[in-house]
Amino acid sequence: MLHRKNLITPLIGLVLAASAGVAAAQEQFVPLLSYRVGAYASGGSGIFGGYIDYMSYINMKEGGVNGVKLAWEECETEYNNSRGVECYERLKKKGGGAALVQPLSTGITYSLIDRVVVDKVPMVTLGYGRTDAADGRVFPWVFPMITTYWSQADAMVKFIAKKEGGDAKMKGKKLVHLYHDSAYGKEPIGVFQAYAKKLGYEFTAIAVPHPGNEQSSQWQQIRQIKPDYVILWGWGVMNPTAIKTAQRTGFPREKLIGVWWAGAEEDVIPAGAASKGYTTAAFNVSGDKLPLVQDIKKVVYAKGKGNMEDESRVGSVLHTRGIVHGIITVEAIRKAQEKYGKGKVMTGEQVRWGLENLNLDEARLKALNAAGFMPPLKMSCADHEGSGLVKFQTWDGNQWKVISDWITPDKKMLRDMIEESSTKFAKEKGITLRDCSKES
């Protein structure tokens, strides 16, 4: 009996000491709704790995954001909506309250849209989620930042038109949208149709049922249409299958344009040599030669504190996309501190102000060692997208090569579409639009 007591008392002491230690230090808490098991594990581990690496990098290099260290906790969602909600509910109040949350799953994003309003936690969705949430008057707490699916679709049309030699050359061309049959794949169809009317190309949308590991009939149909370009709006195993089937049907991969969720090493390597020449969109540049990635390697990985178990994935598309997640988080907190006090822990409300006033121009990106790494970004109360710029990259058989400048979408047209959709949502839910002229 006695020795069991001896064992338990120090253990309790340790637990108490541990919890006291957390409370004493000034830390900004970031909840991570990550997924490292299941069908999307490779995506989750890459992006959350990059996200964590960047936060470790800021902690180790600068001692946190103006001295406030970043703290985080991962919670496994398995890419499952109800697990995601549970993780969010568990972590939202932790460590003095969540600064912001990035769910990295469209389903979980939808499940949290109502909750973040009540809890006053800003939600950032980079390149996924609900496009019309870019209207900050209706969705004050949701930030589909950098670029949305609609901007991407717009940029794809612009990219193709440029390749063909101008908008006038698009007349009579044939475009096929090969998409994952889900909300995700359907989202851009409206934009493609709007452009079909404007530029006069023929547009066909062909659905691939989930998971998409068999596409012979769809490619049979594509063969009959003989399109000039095929847009691949795929997900997971659907992407390499599409590339391989394109090769089998004799469709040139140079004319196959992928979405950014079809543009990672994990999508092209399984398709082998068939992937050479395949082009996709991207909202950041990748590669382990980038100065920021090099610096992270030097500061974080050299000390053995890196998050990626497979170090060869450092600098891959997904890992660098995770770094962008980190940059947005850190810079929003930094911006909020400028207004509410440097070296203080920010609340979710203050971080939201930081996000709405975030201005990552070229000079700022350069200071972050990230010039050209991601597009410049300027947020506002009404515009929660902030940039909309997209680049294109081609797989040369070994690595991704950037082949275009930042392409700016037709913001006016997209904004009209966004407002039409968001005001409809506001009406359904009885939300009064926020007056942005009154925001400071």
Added chain:
Amino acid sequence: MLYREAGQFKTSYAADQQIFPIRQDRIGIAIVLVLAFVAVPLFAKFVPDTGQYLLSAIFIPFLIFSLAALGLNILTGYAGQLSLGTAAFMAVGAFAAYNFVLRVPGIPLLVAFIAAGLCAAAVGILFGLPSLRIKGFYLAVATLAAQFFVVWTLVRFPWFSNHSSSGVITAQKMVILGYEFDSPIEKYMLTLAIVAIMAVAVKNMVRGTVGRAWMAVRDMDVAAEVIGIRLMYTKLLAFAVSSFYCGVAGALYAYAYLGTVEPEAFTLDLSFRILFMIIIGGVGSVLGSFLGAAFIVVLPIVLNVFVHGLNGLLQSTVQWSLPGSITSNLELIVFGGLIIFFLIVEPHGLARLWQIGKEKLRLWPFPH
């Protein structure tokens, strides 16, 4: 000693036929109901942070999945028809409730939920028709068609999601008689009331004519037909009632739990999870539906919290912790191991364990 019906004499038919004939059971149920209806909300009121987390992340989904499991248990456990379309019927319920509230001005919410359940029941009957000809695994494949067809329909026809560009629906506010249910406690109470009433209804149903007819069909349909049970009516009724329960569960899933739902949330995966709930909880048992839902919904979360706590302790004591991918997989391994363990120890589910426990308790402390 404690749990014994000796001395409890029934002096009227009503007393003999009540749902819980043993006094200890009635007391037990009363305690559970008091805990659920009074103690839990009070706890949430006085410890708001933990309480809200427990309500909105654990208790509400637990109740909703219990209801769905109850629905499947009617069909699979009592009537013996294997179904893989549970999530589809939930989707019908969720989308129907949304469309009723949207398109019928001034419809009371509970009426919309009932109408949503009836829609799900109609779809259930439709996909139950093959059950008249095919059985077992083949029927499971036929209900699989429901799973794909319903999700496909909801994605394909934008009318169902009111032409939302992404195909998702956002549940309207829950207002009953001018009172808005928006805090976790209110949502929990509403869900709990609905689930409690529907659970008692099932308990009552399965001991009456309907339930006995279902069980007769389950045990041997030819024999059931010979003694005069109409197979078509009985099987389709099982499909209808089961789908009604799943439909209401789906509506609650959208309104009381997630708020915004996409059709893809109701995948085959969800159907399987609900099937596992009744297999682990106990096929053909009302209690089993609740136990199974608790096992599948709550246990992974408990494991996750436990592994995180352990990791935090490791981090603070030896400055080392398990990497994220290992902790995530560890949970799955332990969870899978527990499923196998329970199925080996008691293939008839957790409810059967409870029953064995009760029988032991009857003899205690003087076993023969």
